[in-house]
Amino acid sequence: MTSILCNYGTFDNRTNYVLVEEVASDTYLFLARPLSGPLVFENNASDARDHCANERNFLSWLRLSSYLAVVSVAIMTTFHFSSKPSELEKKLAFPLGFLFWVLAMLSLACGIGNYLKTVTKYSKKKALVQTGWKTQLLGGVVAGTVICCCIIFIVDNALHG
Numbered sequence: 001m002t003s004i005l006c007n008y009g010t011f012d013n014r015t016n017y018v019l020v021e022e023v024a025s026d027t028y029l030f031l032a033r034p035l036s037g038p039l040v041f042e043n044n045a046s047d048a049r050d051h052c053a054n055e056r057n058f059l060s061w062l063r064l065s066s067y068l069a070v071v072s073v074a075i076m077t078t079f080h081f082s083s084k085p086s087e088l089e090k091k092l093a094f095p096l097g098f099l100f101w102v103l104a105m106l107s108l109a110c111g112i113g114n115y116l117k118t119v120t121k122y123s124k125k126k127a128l129v130q131t132g133w134k135t136q137l138l139g140g141v142v143a144g145t146v147i148c149c150c151i152i153f154i155v156d157n158a159l160h161g
Contacts, residue, residue: 039119047122054118061111068104068142072097086160096149103142110138 017040076097085093114135 039123050122051119054115054122057118058111058115061107061114064142065104065108065111068100068107072100072104075100086156088156088160092152099145103138103145106138107142110134 017038076093
């Protein structure tokens, strides 16, 4: 009985898994049969380290998306500094909350897309660099939005605080 060692344990012949090296090059990797089976890569050189780094990168995007979604809900439900919200706070609550929700969904989509693209390139043994204009643009928009909101909060607090 042969077994394959991978990040998720030891798989024997009775376990349904997808051995990436056996997937046809024209088949989309994540649609290979069995659909629910884990993808098993042969561990050559630094492959295991690279896959773990890719998973950590995805989890960082997921964490950012979760934080932005929490901020969105917090702004939409309780956006005021004093016991009574000002007119500016009433006007900004929904648009700012919606903006943070859109940023949360964009960061989740960017993380999933980056993860799938990277795993596909790993399966084809292609060299890759983990950066791009989409990632930089989304990071800049998120940072700019947070800074602008902080300025709005400080000015509103100074005027009505």
